[in-house]
Amino acid sequence: MHLYLHIPFCKQACHYCDFHFSTNLNQKSTLVDALCREIELQKEYLPTPHLETIYLGGGTPSLLTETELASIFATIDRQYTVSPQAEITLEANPDDLTAERLQWLRKYVNRLSIGIQSFHEPHLRLMNRAHSATEAEACVRLAQDAGFNNLTIDLIYGVPAPDHAIWQSDLEKAIALGVPHISSYCLTIEPGTAFGNWQKKGRLVPVDDAFAADEFTMLVQTLGASGYEQYEISNFAKPGWEARHNSSYWKRRPYLGIGPSAHSFNGHSRQYNIANNTRYVQAIQQGKLPFTLEELTSADQVNDYLLTSLRTKWGCSLMELDALAGWDFALLRRKELRQLQNQNWLRSDEGVLRLTEAGKLFADRVAADLFVDDEELSTNDRAAGAVDQKTTLTA
Numbered sequence: 001m002h003l004y005l006h007i008p009f010c011k012q013a014c015h016y017c018d019f020h021f022s023t024n025l026n027q028k029s030t031l032v033d034a035l036c037r038e039i040e041l042q043k044e045y046l047p048t049p050h051l052e053t054i055y056l057g058g059g060t061p062s063l064l065t066e067t068e069l070a071s072i073f074a075t076i077d078r079q080y081t082v083s084p085q086a087e088i089t090l091e092a093n094p095d096d097l098t099a100e101r102l103q104w105l106r107k108y109v110n111r112l113s114i115g116i117q118s119f120h121e122p123h124l125r126l127m128n129r130a131h132s133a134t135e136a137e138a139c140v141r142l143a144q145d146a147g148f149n150n151l152t153i154d155l156i157y158g159v160p161a162p163d164h165a166i167w168q169s170d171l172e173k174a175i176a177l178g179v180p181h182i183s184s185y186c187l188t189i190e191p192g193t194a195f196g197n198w199q200k201k202g203r204l205v206p207v208d209d210a211f212a213a214d215e216f217t218m219l220v221q222t223l224g225a226s227g228y229e230q231y232e233i234s235n236f237a238k239p240g241w242e243a244r245h246n247s248s249y250w251k252r253r254p255y256l257g258i259g260p261s262a263h264s265f266n267g268h269s270r271q272y273n274i275a276n277n278t279r280y281v282q283a284i285q286q287g288k289l290p291f292t293l294e295e296l297t298s299a300d301q302v303n304d305y306l307l308t309s310l311r312t313k314w315g316c317s318l319m320e321l322d323a324l325a326g327w328d329f330a331l332l333r334r335k336e337l338r339q340l341q342n343q344n345w346l347r348s349d350e351g352v353l354r355l356t357e358a359g360k361l362f363a364d365r366v367a368a369d370l371f372v373d374d375e376e377l378s379t380n381d382r383a384a385g386a387v388d389q390k391t392t393l394t395a
C-alpha cells in the first residue's frame with residue numbers, strides 16, 4: 001500500500017507552476033494538525049494497513065519543521081505498519097537543504113527528491129525559483145555527505161529562453177553529481193500562472209514542438225549514454241533505483257492521498273480532496289472528509305491504464321486490458337493497433353504493448369488513439385470481440 005501527503009506551502013510561486021500551494025505560511029502548523037487528523041479519518045481507505053512507500057510532495061515539504069514532520073510520522077505509525085524496507089521520499093527545494101536539516105531529515109525519510117529544475121542562473125531567475133545555481137549543485141553534495149544515497153533530482157527542459165547548449169550543460173552537471181535517479185519534464189505553460197499571463201499579453205513565447213522534441217531526444221540520449229534507463233517517459237534511473245512510489249501509480253496499485261488537492265485510488269474509484277487550505281482545515285476540524293468521488297467506469301479504467309502504462313518500460317498488458325474492458329482488446333482496436341505499428345510508434349511483444357523510441361514523442365496521442373468509451377463496451381452486439389471476463393481474469 002502507498003501513502004501520499006500533500007504539503008501545500010511554498011516560499012514563492014514559480015512562474016510556471018499550477019500545483020496547489022499557498023505562500024502564506026501562517027497556517028502551516030494548523031494544516032499539519034489537519035493532515036494528521038485526516039490520516040486517522042481515512043484509516044479504512046486502504047485494503048491493508050501495511051505501507052511499502054510514503055511520499056511527501058507539494059508544495060514544498062522541506063519547509064516542515066522537525067516537530068511537524070515528527071508529528072506526521074507518529075500519526076502514520078499509530079495507524080499503519082510501515083515496512084522496514086519502505087521507500088520514504090520527501091520533496092525538497094535546494095535552498096532548504098542545510099547540513100543541520102539534512103541530519104534530522106535522515107531520521108524520517110530515506111529518499112530525497114530535489115527540485116533543481118536548472119543549474120543555469122538566468123533560467124532559475126526566469127522561472128522565479130527560490131534557489132541559486134550555486135545552491136542547486138551544493139545541496140546535492142550536502143545531501144550525499146549527510147548519507148542520502150537515494151536521491152532524485154528534477155530538471156525542466158523547453159524553458160522559454162531557448163538554447164540547447166544550456167540544456168546539454170544542465171544534463172552534464174546532473175550526471176557529474178552522480179545521482180541515481182533523474183526526473184525531467186517539458187515546461188508547459190498553464191493558464192493562471194505568471195507564464196500563462198505573460199503569454200496572453202505577448203510577453204512570452206513558448207518553445208515550439210520541434211525544439212521541445214530536440215531537447216527530449218538530448219535528454220534520452222545523454223542520460224542513456226551515462227547508464228540511466230528510461231523506465232518511464234520522464235523518469236530515468238540507474239539499475240535498481242527506480243522510484244517505487246511513482247511506479248505504484250503507473251501499475252494501478254491502491255494509494256491514499258492526504259492533504260488539500262491530494263488524490264486517492266482504490267482500484268474502482270478516485271477521490272479528489274478540495275484544493276483550498278482553509279476549507280480543507282475547516283472540514284477536517286469538523287470530522288468531515290472534503291473530497292469529490294469519481295466512480296470509474298470500465299472505459300475510464302481502460303483509458304487510465306493505457307495512458308499511464310504505455311509510458312513505462314513495463315508496457316501495457318493486453319490481458320489486463322481484456323480484463324478491464326471485458327473485450328478482446330486487440331480485436332476491438334485491431335485497426336488502430338495495426339496503424340500505430342505501421343507508423344512505428346507501437347510494438348507488441350508477447351501480449352504487451354510498448355511505445356517505440358519514435359512513439360515516445362507521441363505517447364499521449366498513441367494512448368488517445370486506443371481509448372474506448374463505455375457505449376462501445378456495453379453494446380449488446382459483443383460477438384465481434386467480447387470475452388468471458390472471468391476466464392480472462394483467471395488467465
Ligand code: SF4
Pocket residue numbers: 009010012013014017018019021058059060093115
Ligand atoms: S516550489 Fe514547486 S510546488 Fe512550489 S511553486 Fe515552485 S514548482 Fe510549484
